[in-house]
Amino acid sequence: MDKLKAIFPVVTDNYTLCDMPASEIEEDEFNAMVEFTETANIVVPIQNMIVNRTEDILRDKIVPQFWSFFKKNDFSRTGFQKFYNAVKYLHDSYTSFYHIYDRLLLFRKRTNLKKPIYEHTCPHSALRLILRAILFSYYYLEHDNIIKEFYEAALKMEDSEGDHHCIILEDNMDCNCLHSFNETNRKLGEMHLLEPLVGQDLTDVIYNYTHSHIQKICKDSFDTNYIWTLEKWLKNVVLNWLGKIYCHDTSPGDDPMLMFNNKLTNFLYNSYTKIRIDQLFNIIIEYPESLPALSDLRDALPKTDLKPLLTETLQKAMETRLLHPGVSTPDILTAYVAAIRSLKVLDSTGLLLETVTQPVHQYLRSREDTVRCVVSSLTEEGPNDLAYELVNGEAVRIDENTPTDDDDENWECWIPDPIDSAPSKSCAIRKTSDIISMLVNVYGSKELFVNEYRTLLADRLLSQYNCDTEKEIMYLELLKLRFGESQLHYCEVMLKDIANSKRINQYIKQDAEYRESDIPLNAMIVSAQFWPPFKEEKLELHNEVTEQIKKYTEAFETLKGSRTLCWKNHLGVVDIEIELAGRTTSYSVTPVQATVAMYFQDKGTWELEELSKVMQCPPTILRRKIGFWQSHGIIAETSSDVFSIQEDQENKDVNVQEDIFVEDYEAESAMASARDQREEELHTFWSYIVGMLMNLDTLPLERIHQMLKMFAFQGPTIECSIQELKVFLDRKVREHHLIYSNGYYKLPK
Amino acid sequence: MKVRIKNWTGVASWRWIANDDNCGICRMAFDGCCPDCKLPGDDCPLVWGQCSHCFHMHCIVKWLQSQTVNQQCPMCRQEWKFNNK
Ligand SMILES: [Zn+2]
Ligand SMILES: [Zn+2]
Ligand SMILES: [Zn+2]
Numbered sequence: 001m002d003k004l005k006a007i008f009p010v011v012t013d014n015y016t017l018c019d020m021p022a023s024e025i026e027e028d029e030f031n032a033m034v035e036f037t038e039t040a041n042i043v044v045p046i047q048n049m050i051v052n053r054t055e056d057i058l059r060d061k062i063v064p065q066f067w068s069f070f071k072k073n074d075f076s077r078t079g080f081q082k083f084y085n086a087v088k089y090l091h092d093s094y095t096s097f098y099h100i101y102d103r104l105l106l107f108r109k110r111t112n113l114k115k116p117i118y119e120h121t122c123p124h125s126a127l128r129l130i131l132r133a134i135l136f137s138y139y140y141l142e143h144d145n146i147i148k149e150f151y152e153a154a155l156k157m158e159d160s161e162g163d164h165h166c167i168i169l170e171d172n173m174d175c176n177c178l179h180s181f182n183e184t185n186r187k188l189g190e191m192h193l194l195e196p197l198v199g200q201d202l203t204d205v206i207y208n209y210t211h212s213h214i215q216k217i218c219k220d221s222f223d224t225n226y227i228w229t230l231e232k233w234l235k236n237v238v239l240n241w242l243g244k245i246y247c248h249d250t251s252p253g254d255d256p257m258l259m260f261n262n263k264l265t266n267f268l269y270n271s272y273t274k275i276r277i278d279q280l281f282n283i284i285i286e287y288p289e290s291l292p293a294l295s296d297l298r299d300a301l302p303k304t305d306l307k308p309l310l311t312e313t314l315q316k317a318m319e320t321r322l323l324h325p326g327v328s329t330p331d332i333l334t335a336y337v338a339a340i341r342s343l344k345v346l347d348s349t350g351l352l353l354e355t356v357t358q359p360v361h362q363y364l365r366s367r368e369d370t371v372r373c374v375v376s377s378l379t380e381e382g383p384n385d386l387a388y389e390l391v392n393g394e395a396v397r398i399d400e401n402t403p404t405d406d407d408d409e410n411w412e413c414w415i416p417d418p419i420d421s422a423p424s425k426s427c428a429i430r431k432t433s434d435i436i437s438m439l440v441n442v443y444g445s446k447e448l449f450v451n452e453y454r455t456l457l458a459d460r461l462l463s464q465y466n467c468d469t470e471k472e473i474m475y476l477e478l479l480k481l482r483f484g485e486s487q488l489h490y491c492e493v494m495l496k497d498i499a500n501s502k503r504i505n506q507y508i509k510q511d512a513e514y515r516e517s518d519i520p521l522n523a524m525i526v527s528a529q530f531w532p533p534f535k536e537e538k539l540e541l542h543n544e545v546t547e548q549i550k551k552y553t554e555a556f557e558t559l560k561g562s563r564t565l566c567w568k569n570h571l572g573v574v575d576i577e578i579e580l581a582g583r584t585t586s587y588s589v590t591p592v593q594a595t596v597a598m599y600f601q602d603k604g605t606w607e608l609e610e611l612s613k614v615m616q617c618p619p620t621i622l623r624r625k626i627g628f629w630q631s632h633g634i635i636a637e638t639s640s641d642v643f644s645i646q647e648d649q650e651n652k653d654v655n656v657q658e659d660i661f662v663e664d665y666e667a668e669s670a671m672a673s674a675r676d677q678r679e680e681e682l683h684t685f686w687s688y689i690v691g692m693l694m695n696l697d698t699l700p701l702e703r704i705h706q707m708l709k710m711f712a713f714q715g716p717t718i719e720c721s722i723q724e725l726k727v728f729l730d731r732k733v734r735e736h737h738l739i740y741s742n743g744y745y746k747l748p749k
Numbered sequence: 750m751k752v753r754i755k756n757w758t759g760v761a762s763w764r765w766i767a768n769d770d771n772c773g774i775c776r777m778a779f780d781g782c783c784p785d786c787k788l789p790g791d792d793c794p795l796v797w798g799q800c801s802h803c804f805h806m807h808c809i810v811k812w813l814q815s816q817t818v819n820q821q822c823p824m825c826r827q828e829w830k831f832n833n834k
Binding site: 462489492493496500518519520521522523524525526527528529530531534545548549553556560562563564565566567568569571572573574575576577578579580586591594597598600601604634645647 | 750751752753754755756757758759760761762763764765766767778780781787788789790791795797
């Protein structure tokens with residue numbers, strides 16, 4: 001029995017690890033023990049006893065001791081050291097057992113014992129099974145953090161560039177922490193504990209580390225492709241490091257590296273895609289500089305299942321960043337155009353684009369100035385580059401029956417096509433390839449579009465006599481390709497009018513009968529039927545000008561039999577030069593402003609009322625026009641409603657000929673816009689609304705709309721959608737004519 | 750103060766001096782053009798009859814061609830004679 005205790009010291013009651021046999025047992029001693037157990041017929045009980053004792057010792061001593069290394073209140077050591085020590089302790093104990101189990105193996109061979117231990121015929125496998133089982137029956141909660149700390153420190157060190165400077169024990173330059181790290185992993189591998197004990201924590205560490213690495217790299221930088229770099233990093237740094245850990249793993253089963261490779265590559269794509277999805281709005285805004293980020297995202301997206309997230313997130317971002325009153329319509333359009341261009345990169349079917357931009361369409365429709373902004377960006381150079389699109393884009397004829405999405409109010413019910421709908425089919429239906437078509441379809445009516453274009457063109461032509469008609473003709477030709485000849489015929493006549501006017505001016509000036517006084521006159525002669533209606537304003541010009549105009553009209557009547565001219569006195573451009581107190585300055589002004597100056601030349605001081613009568617211009621408007629000359633120091637309001645020329649200029653530079661060309665063409669349309677007309681119509685509702693609110697105190701939008709429908713919308717043209725009404729009411733709120741709170745409108749007290 | 754007008758560009762619309770706004774044949778504005786034309790004015794002129802009625806030239810010519818027997822003014826049924834005033 002003593003021999004038995006010597007060979008298998010584990011069976012003694014007070015066995016400690018230090019009792020581990022120091023040297024090999026003599027061969028004959030072992031043989032004697034085998035013989036003894038066989039005769040006594042206690043071979044199986046001996047094995048049972050060894051196993052039982054192993055379990056006891058592990059449970060009572062070693063495992064609790066192992067977990068105690070993780071104790072939170074031990075601040076003297078770093079997580080790295082704690083884990084290193086814990087594994088070292090466990091492995092030392094395991095090694096002691098391992099030697100004993102070597103003997104058990106031999107014992108089983110000699111006694112020809114076949115009875116397995118926990119279904120293992122290999123005693124060492126059984127030992128590891130027992131260790132694992134007991135280890136995890138005492139789960140110590142704090143250990144996760146310490147294990148993570150251990151691996152995180154090592155991964156950071158691996159990823160740091162250049163010198164493998166120790167970051168675990170920073171003060172110690174020749175610390176062999178890397179060695180300790182490898183040693184720990186080797187020990188865990190030997191005990192087959194690598195995956196069970198650290199697998200999950202290690203995965204977490206790597207995920208977190210990878211995620212923050214991607215985040216750091218991709219932060220606000222959209223102009224570089226990263227996917228390939230990241231994949232390389234994952235392979236060279238992370239997987240390579242993992243390989244150094246798992247090369248110690250000797251446990252049977254699937255190759256953990258293969259599993260990690262798949263898992264981490266997936267994670268990389270997911271992580272990258274998520275980060276880019278969060279940034280997508282900014283990426284779109286920065287198009288085309290952000291093309292690399294977009295192409296990365298396009299490649300990564302199919303490897304994930306994040307498409308729905310992308311759609312949802314982007315839609316939300318568009319709503320919070322774009323679709324509110326604080327953003328100007330041109331800015332919304334710029335973003336919208338950028339979105340169209342970017343999303344085409346992401347998804348060529350146009351499905352994504354359609355889904356994401358749906359709310360933008362709806363919102364743009366509720367803005368009054370959308371069409372005007374689209375049209376002006378189409379024919380002017382600006383941040384949208386829509387002019388570029390018009391010139392270089394593939395012309396897609398916008399047909400009257402192009403299916404638009406505005407024919408119903410309940411677009412909320414709109415169901416997106418199934419994701420798997422054949423792309424070719426979607427392409428045929430959608431005209432998303434053409435930005436201009438999309439923009440026109442935002443409004444749903446090409447008529448409205450063309451009308452707005454006509455108004456803009458009219459303004460441009462009238463405010464700049466020498467405007468670049470060749471460019472305008474080119475735009476017109478391009479627009480004709482899209483909108484059709486008939487729609488734009490009016491504009492063609494307008495451009496022709498300008499060309500004809502130039503010819504007529506030249507002709508009349510050469511006419512011997514025609515005498516030009518001090519006022520060189522040119523006329524823009526328009527075919528009124530083809531131009532948008534002009535704003536009507538009364539103005540009596542200075543008689544010098546009136547005289548000249550009369551002469552011009554006579555010359556015209558002679559030139560074109562049976563035809564005459566109706567002058568719009570308030571429209572046009574006047575180049576004027578004013579000499580005052582030795583200073584000469586040039587201005588480009590409106591006829592009203594020029595007339596004011598001419599009257600002040602005749603008489604240095606005017607009462608507002610008096611001049612208003614002479615010029616037939618309402619005093620309020622006239623005051624504003626005089627304001628222009630006030631701002632240039634020509635005229636001053638010397639006493640209330642009395643204006644005088646400022647002869648006594650403080651300027652000392654006498655006799656200086658200055659040629660400041662002051663462009664003051666008020667950015668005001670000469671046309672009565674559709675908006676103005678609509679405004680007037682809506683104002684007829686205002687008294688109804690005030691009446692309602694006086695009687696009923698507070699009302700929600702829908703109710704106001706309903707009541708207007710009942711009482712106010714009587715003429716066939718006077719209809720107003722609920723969105724339009726909202727825009728109108730919201731403006732009243734801004735003007736403090738209404739109060740809006742909790743969805744209810746009321747009158748201010 | 751001295752004011753010098755370097756250039757005055759005014760805006761005027763042209764119109765036919767006629768005693769009606771619309772052509773009695775096509776009902777279109779005189780200042781517009783007849784249904785067959787695209788451009789008003791020189792390209793689609795007006796003509797007057799001796800009865801003092803006037804029409805788009807293209808309209809009255811078409812009308813007269815359709816009248817096989819008598820060449821009458823469609824407004825007053827008097828014999829149509831161009832008034833070359
Ligand atoms: Zn006619
Ligand atoms: Zn004609
Ligand atoms: Zn007649």
